[in-house]
Amino acid sequence: MRRVTVDESAEGQRLDNFLLRELKGVPKTHVYRLIRAGEVRVNKGRAQADTRLSLGDEVRIPPVRVAQKVEAAPVPAREFPILFEDEQLLVVDKPAGVAVHGGSGVSFGVIEQLRRARPEARFLELVHRLDKETSGVLVLAKKRSALTQLQDQFRDRETGKTYAALVWGDWPEKLKVIDQALLKTLDAQGERHVRVVPAGHEAAKRSITLVRVAKRLGWATLLDVTIKTGRTHQIRVHLASNGHAIVGDPKYGDFVKNKELARGPKRFERMFLHARRLQFLHPATGEVLACEAELPADCRALTAA
Known part of the structure; x- marks a missing residue:
C-alpha cells in the first residue's frame, strides 16, 4: 500500500x-x-x-503487480533550439523527423529527451502536438496551471497557428479559404488516415484552412497556411484534396515526384511543412505571445531559386 x-x-x-x-x-x-x-x-x-x-x-x-518489461534503450538527453522560456512555459523549434513523444513504434520523442536533459524539472508536459515529419514551433508547459490554461486556448481555437507549406504546382490565387469536412479512420493495420467527405457526414468534423501565396517557384508554390480548426492532418489533406499536395508528404503526397526530388540534385527528403508562427496568451500574464521559427536550412535552400 x-x-x-x-x-x-x-x-x-x-x-x-x-x-x-x-x-x-x-x-x-x-x-x-x-x-x-x-x-x-x-x-x-x-x-x-x-x-x-x-x-x-x-x-x-493499493499494491499492484506490474508485469516485467523488457529493458528499453536509454533515452538520450537532448535540448532543442529555444524560442521562449520562463517559469511557466518552454517553446522550442522542433526539427523534422523527431516525434513529439514516444509510442506507436517510437521509443522516445521531444518530451522524453527534454525531461532527460532537465532532471531538475518537476513538471514538463506537451501543450499540443506536431506530426513527426513537421518542424517548427512546439509549446511545453512547466507548470500544471499553465498546461490547463494553454490547452483551453488551443481547444477553444484562441490561438493563431501559421505554417509554411511548399506544394507541387501553381496554387490558384483565388483559392484562399478551404472549408471541407474531414473524416478520420483507421485501416486494417491500425494506421490513421484522413479524407475529405461531404459536410453532412455524421462522423466528420468541419475544418477550415486559410491559404496565402508567399512565393511562386514555377514547379511549386510556397504557401502561408493558417488553420482555424486543429484537425488531424488537416493541412496535408486539405491541400492535397485541392490538387496540390505538400512536397515530400509520404502519406498524402505525389510519391513519384517525391522520389525524384529526393534522388535529384536538390536531394530534399522530408515533408515541407513547418509550423513557423504560433500566437497565444501567456498563461500567467495574459499578454499576447507570438513565437516564430525560421525555415530550416534545407527548406530555405529549396525555395531560394
Missing part, C-alpha cells in the same frame, strides 16, 4: 491520469477497475476517475 501526497506537479490533475502516471505499465482497464472498486482512496474517501486532485491531497494506492 502506498500513500502519495499531491504536490504542485499533480495539482488539478484527474485521478485516473494521476494513477496512470504512478502505475506505469498497469493496463488502463485495471486502473479503472481499482477506482470503481473503491480500492483507491483520496483523503480516505472513495473518488471517481474524473475527481480533480488538490495540493496536499493524500491518495492511497
